Amino acid sequence: MTREVVIAGISEAGLDKGVFAEPVSVLDVQAQCATRAVADAGLTMADVDGVLTAGLWGMPGAGTLMPLSVVEHLGIKPRFIDGTNIGGSAFDAHVAHAAMAIERGYCDVAVITYASDQRSASGRNLAGKPPHLNMQFDSPFGLLTPIGSYALAAHRHMHEYGTTSEQLAEIAVAARRWAQLNPAATKRDELSVDDVLDSAMISDPLHKLDACLVTDGGGAVVVTTPEKLGTDARKKAVYVRGYGESVSHWTINSMPDLTTTPAAHSGPAAMRMAGVSHDDFDVVQIYDSFTITVLLTLEALGFCKPGEGGEFVSGGRIAPGGAFPMNTSGGGLSCSHPGMYGMFLLFEAVRQLRGDAGERQLDKATTALVNGTGGGLSSTATCVLSNR
Amino acid sequence: MSQDASTPSRPVPITDPATAPFWKAASQGELSLPRCEDCRRVHYYPRAVCPHCSSESLSWETLSGRGTIYSWTVSRRPAGAGFKPYVPYVVALIDLDEGARMLSNVRTDDVDSVAIGQAVRVDFEDMAEDIALPVFRPA
Known part of the structure; x- marks a missing residue:
């Protein structure tokens, strides 16, 4: 008998005219939102034993091994970690991955995090990737x-x-x-x-x-099982059915x-x-x-x-x-x-x-x-x- | 845009052992792709294992250089500084007569005349030693 899985907490970073209302680093946005999403679920960061994250920040560098930077910044030691990055759909896939881990008892409370300062950092342009590997057949043509x-x-x-x-x-x-x-x-x-x-x-x-639009943005989603939740959090929990x-x-x-x-x-x-x-x-x-x-x-x-x-x-x-x-x-x-x-x-x-x-x-x-x-x-x- | 106007500041392919023969053939005026000796299909882009049947028995084949436009767009802004002299330029997916589909450019003075299904033939723009870019022109 697998456990039921719910989204129990969310937190979205506030924007003002498309940029972060509260100017902090992409790591701090994720720490703030993770903490607030966990609180929205009536839990604390000490309850979190799963972390899933994806993004496009800090590469090469802190973002290269992105889950490690995020976990370190949150100050926790999760037993389930997933850095699947398949583009903008990654976080919806993370819900699936967290659900599978929770159903199986591999973890109990997973937090999915994301942040992007592409607008405030002017990090967006129309150019392609470096022209190596599969991109050597894409970038030279100027799509x-x-x-x-x-x-x-x-x-x-x-x-x-x-x-x-x-x-x-x-x-x-x-x-x-x-x-x-x-x-x-x-x-x-x-x-x-x-x-x-x-x-x-x-x-x-x-x-x-x-x-x-091209904006900043960030947030966190808490995925868990109803048995971990108090009465109030259970009432507003949203079930992951498929x-x-x-x-x-x-x-x-x-x-x-x-x-x-x-x-x-x-x-x-x-x-x-x-x-x-x-x-x-x-x-x-x-x-x-x-x-x-x-x-x-x-x-x-x-x-x-x-x-x-x-x-x-x-x-x-x-x-x-x-x-x-x-x-x-x-x-x-x-x-x-x-x-x-x-x-x-x-x-x-x-x-x-x-x-x-x-x-x-x-x-x-x-x-x-x-x-x-x-x-x-x-x-x-x-x-x-x-x-x- | 003539062939002479090719600018080195467009991204130059960084080749690897499985792809260098493609770029070198282009520099010699030929469009060449691997054909699988097991499933007999041509694939694009070139790689060491057939993406259709996973065979490693591949041999290079010189193609006709003819194809038709599967879809197209016009870049009205440059995809990086190297493309500024080309704006507006056509980027298209070409269905080669031999079966593979490749992303390329269609060089034409009238970008609005391009259409899906249009017949095109290959041409080449020199980029670096042993590297030329296969582009297409209306046939």
């Missing part, structure tokens, strides 16, 4: 990173199915409308389909406003089919484990590095058929008041995007399932799907979460 890979997928999807730039823009507009209900969101001013189409073309057919992950490539020339993301594997695996189907979800949180990421993921997960994504997201269906509540924080497109956004999908799913989402709270939020995407449409991790 913009990461938008170029997504642009290639978008053009292919338009060619195969007639998807339009207007349909992609609807995804950015819906995200903005959700962000307008979220006081913590970075971008809350009005946005129209025309605004998206009139923004600068960066990598055809994707415009500047088809792309996510999980799945999949990776197929990094460089875009090795992606088998540009219109099918690995979510076609991770999604069904997670839903099968949870014993749920598409109609069971009250809210979904879909990684939105770019508008096309959302469209491809909805199709890969089976919320609509291949080629129907453009129509699916149109007409306000995914906006506030629509039939398909999605990315209710405003997502990476309008709330925040620190480079690896997968943990923020979990934050918003937990808030909705706890009833803590303020003005954007859905009337019914019992079961949620989270799907992270990382690399260049390279990796996905799907979680099915439920508040009972």
